[in-house]
Amino acid sequence: MRRPSSHVRAARWTAIVAAGWLASVASAQAPLASWNEGPAKAAIVEFVKAVTDEKSKDFVATADRIAVFDNDGTLWAEQPLYFQALFMLDQVKAAAPKHPEWKNNPAFQALVAQDKAALEKLGMKPVLELLVTANSGMTVADYDKTIRDWLATSKHPKFKRPYTDLTYKPMQELLSFLRANGFRTFIVSGGSVEFMRPWAEKAYGIPPEQVVGSQQEVKFDMKDGKPVLTREPKIAFVDDGPGKPVGIYRHIGKRPIAAFGNSDGDLQMLQVTAAGEGRRLALIVHHDDPVREYAYDRTSHIGKLDKAWDEAVAKHWIVVSMKSDWNRVFGFEK
Amino acid sequence: MRRPSSHVRAARWTAIVAAGWLASVASAQAPLASWNEGPAKAAIVEFVKAVTDEKSKDFVATADRIAVFDNDGTLWAEQPLYFQALFMLDQVKAAAPKHPEWKNNPAFQALVAQDKAALEKLGMKPVLELLVTANSGMTVADYDKTIRDWLATSKHPKFKRPYTDLTYKPMQELLSFLRANGFRTFIVSGGSVEFMRPWAEKAYGIPPEQVVGSQQEVKFDMKDGKPVLTREPKIAFVDDGPGKPVGIYRHIGKRPIAAFGNSDGDLQMLQVTAAGEGRRLALIVHHDDPVREYAYDRTSHIGKLDKAWDEAVAKHWIVVSMKSDWNRVFGFEK
Numbered sequence: 001m002r003r004p005s006s007h008v009r010a011a012r013w014t015a016i017v018a019a020g021w022l023a024s025v026a027s028a029q030a031p032l033a034s035w036n037e038g039p040a041k042a043a044i045v046e047f048v049k050a051v052t053d054e055k056s057k058d059f060v061a062t063a064d065r066i067a068v069f070d071n072d073g074t075l076w077a078e079q080p081l082y083f084q085a086l087f088m089l090d091q092v093k094a095a096a097p098k099h100p101e102w103k104n105n106p107a108f109q110a111l112v113a114q115d116k117a118a119l120e121k122l123g124m125k126p127v128l129e130l131l132v133t134a135n136s137g138m139t140v141a142d143y144d145k146t147i148r149d150w151l152a153t154s155k156h157p158k159f160k161r162p163y164t165d166l167t168y169k170p171m172q173e174l175l176s177f178l179r180a181n182g183f184r185t186f187i188v189s190g191g192s193v194e195f196m197r198p199w200a201e202k203a204y205g206i207p208p209e210q211v212v213g214s215q216q217e218v219k220f221d222m223k224d225g226k227p228v229l230t231r232e233p234k235i236a237f238v239d240d241g242p243g244k245p246v247g248i249y250r251h252i253g254k255r256p257i258a259a260f261g262n263s264d265g266d267l268q269m270l271q272v273t274a275a276g277e278g279r280r281l282a283l284i285v286h287h288d289d290p291v292r293e294y295a296y297d298r299t300s301h302i303g304k305l306d307k308a309w310d311e312a313v314a315k316h317w318i319v320v321s322m323k324s325d326w327n328r329v330f331g332f333e334k
Numbered sequence: 335m336r337r338p339s340s341h342v343r344a345a346r347w348t349a350i351v352a353a354g355w356l357a358s359v360a361s362a363q364a365p366l367a368s369w370n371e372g373p374a375k376a377a378i379v380e381f382v383k384a385v386t387d388e389k390s391k392d393f394v395a396t397a398d399r400i401a402v403f404d405n406d407g408t409l410w411a412e413q414p415l416y417f418q419a420l421f422m423l424d425q426v427k428a429a430a431p432k433h434p435e436w437k438n439n440p441a442f443q444a445l446v447a448q449d450k451a452a453l454e455k456l457g458m459k460p461v462l463e464l465l466v467t468a469n470s471g472m473t474v475a476d477y478d479k480t481i482r483d484w485l486a487t488s489k490h491p492k493f494k495r496p497y498t499d500l501t502y503k504p505m506q507e508l509l510s511f512l513r514a515n516g517f518r519t520f521i522v523s524g525g526s527v528e529f530m531r532p533w534a535e536k537a538y539g540i541p542p543e544q545v546v547g548s549q550q551e552v553k554f555d556m557k558d559g560k561p562v563l564t565r566e567p568k569i570a571f572v573d574d575g576p577g578k579p580v581g582i583y584r585h586i587g588k589r590p591i592a593a594f595g596n597s598d599g600d601l602q603m604l605q606v607t608a609a610g611e612g613r614r615l616a617l618i619v620h621h622d623d624p625v626r627e628y629a630y631d632r633t634s635h636i637g638k639l640d641k642a643w644d645e646a647v648a649k650h651w652i653v654v655s656m657k658s659d660w661n662r663v664f665g666f667e668k
Contacts, residue, residue, distance in 0.1 A: 063535065063541065140583060184541075184543070186543075193584070193587060197587045201397065207397065207518075207588075208586065208587030208588050209518070209520075209543070209544070209585060209586045209587060209588070210543070211587065215584055218580055218583055218584070219576075219580070220576035220577075220579045220580055220602055220606075222605070226609055227579060227602065227605045227606045227609050229579060229580065229583055236571075236584075237570075242553075242554035243554075245554045245561060245563060246552055246553070246554055246563065249474060249552055249563055250527070250549055250552070250570075251543060251585065252542065252543045253527060253531045253542030253543060253545065254541075254542050254543070268554055268561065271556070271561045272554075272561045275560055275561050
């Protein structure tokens with residue numbers, strides 16, 4: 001498999017210099033312990049060193065140290081199907097008897113058949129529409145409980161573990177490392193905010209207000225003297241592809257200086273980040289480890305990495321090999 | 335003028351106990367120096383003490399210490415007209431020659447005439463629509479510059495000072511006091527996020543991502559190889575009245591434990607905050623100081639305080655008298 005030249009170029013930052021500085025800022029535990037020494041780790045460390053060193057020409061004030069992370073495929077796994085899609089599948093199946101009109105709906109057919117090619121072709125919107133219909137009229141509190149219950153009881157088909165175990169240890173370390181260096185870390189995901197918020201704080205140290213994602217319409221009412229928010233059968237915002245820079249603008253209001261993704265859906269977020277003035281970090285996680293996780297890229301129906309990979313090569317963004325850059329993928333590994 | 339009974343009730347927290355604790359947490363400078371000793375200050379201090387004391391039955395973990403603040407009339411002045419409306423007036427006037435169709439538009443007529451009664455009747459939406467039309471096609475960077483230029487050069491008609499001087503000193507102290515006690519502080523305003531973000535960090539210590547407000551549609555494009563966000567002639571979200579709990583849910587994702595407002599547009603935000611389980615603080619700033627600022631409430635066209643006042647009385651929320659509870663209103667006062 002072709003490896004982009006950014007790896008080679010990144011090697012100009014010598015690992016020795018970077019490692020020395022890393023040791024100087026490290027607490028008792030090494031901050032990026034699950035990362036192998038190599039050009040990807042060195043590039044991350046050197047970037048953080050440059051933007052946090054007041055004497056550096058690349059210094060960035062704390063107020064502007066914004067880092068954005070895609071979720072599916074970047075912070076946790078996304079195969080064999082986005083985990084939210086698996087949740088949605090259960091929700092939609094449960095609601096199907098009440099919606100005979102779905103029988104002829106292509107998104108419904110693709111979802112039930114887990115037809116990834118069809119789902120990829122359709123895009124997120126018609127699939128999300130099924131879910132918003134399935135759960136409309138629910139209060140946001142009840143919907144939150146549905147998600148928590150599903151996450152507590154469902155297991156991943158390959159790993160036989162709760163989905164929340166499938167977060168990447170090296171990325172958790174990276175989030176902590178950035179925050180320890182004055183960054184604010186945000187998720188910017190095509191998934192819905194409701195699905196991520198219940199567990200993102202524990203898994204990533206990212207509080208609900210730093211989770212940017214797709215949004216459903218909700219409506220305020222007073223019922224029996226109590227304020228209630230109810231889900232409406234309408235999507236308010238799709239935070240994917242060109243939606244990601246829009247979500248960043250609307251929610252964060254500042255251009256990030258570092259962005260982390262893994263697929264073509266992250267391309268525009270990476271472009272906006274990289275196009276800012278001054279030092280920038282754009283990084284792509286490449287799924288090339290079929291043993292510990294999965295191997296997929298240009299032709300995958302889920303998490304397709306094609307255009308963004310070409311651009312990473314052309315613009316010397318960092319491409320992380322899960323296989324060779326990470327000495328462990330999941331926290332549960334021995 | 336009738337003073338609500340919440341003041342009287344709040345007096346049960348003796349000022350002596352509260353002041354003693356306040357002194358113990360204060361740094362060199364007293365944290366709420368612009369607040370007179372009295373039931374309103376005592377209630378704030380006692381609330382913060384209760385939710386931050388691990389031994390208290392009302393203790394709230396840091397992760398859940400969310401406080402939300404209305405902006406216009408709560409953190410800065412809003413008379414003779416919302417400052418953003420004055421900005422919009424200039425923008426709309428400048429764009430009017432290109433829009434002959436506006437001549438018969440009631441919102442345009444009301445805005446140019448500064449007809450507050452008509453503006454109140456129309457609500458924010460048609461007025462915002464004029465602005466989004468006036469500025470559509472602008473990049474978000476150009477729009478940001480327009481706002482910064484206007485704020486740098488415009489002066490308030492009564493105080494003859496830049497609008498950003500008209501932030502309330504006691505509220506700035508309150509924001510700092512809450513943050514010093516582990517709170518995250520958010521603006522939740524009917525105004526647009528773009529108009530507040532350029533100065534909110536300096537004025538209030540609130541970074542852009544903690545500013546929730548009305549939103550215009552923006553569109554992502556690549557132009558000459560550069561990513562650009564352009565304003566579209568459509569409102570995406572109106573963060574006022576029943577929109578405020580929706581904005582809080584979508585942006586913050588947790589129910590606040592403290593809410594601060596001044597008008598009926600804040601009622602639903604206060605209701606949602608007060609309806610949560612455990613100890614809550616709901617506070618209304620009452621404009622009753624015609625000398626240092628303005629005096630208005632039940633019949634005002636801007637910042638009308640009528641229903642929310644009744645509810646404050648009925649539910650024993652705190653009502654702050656600007657006249658008697660604040661020993662200074664603005665930072666520029668001697």
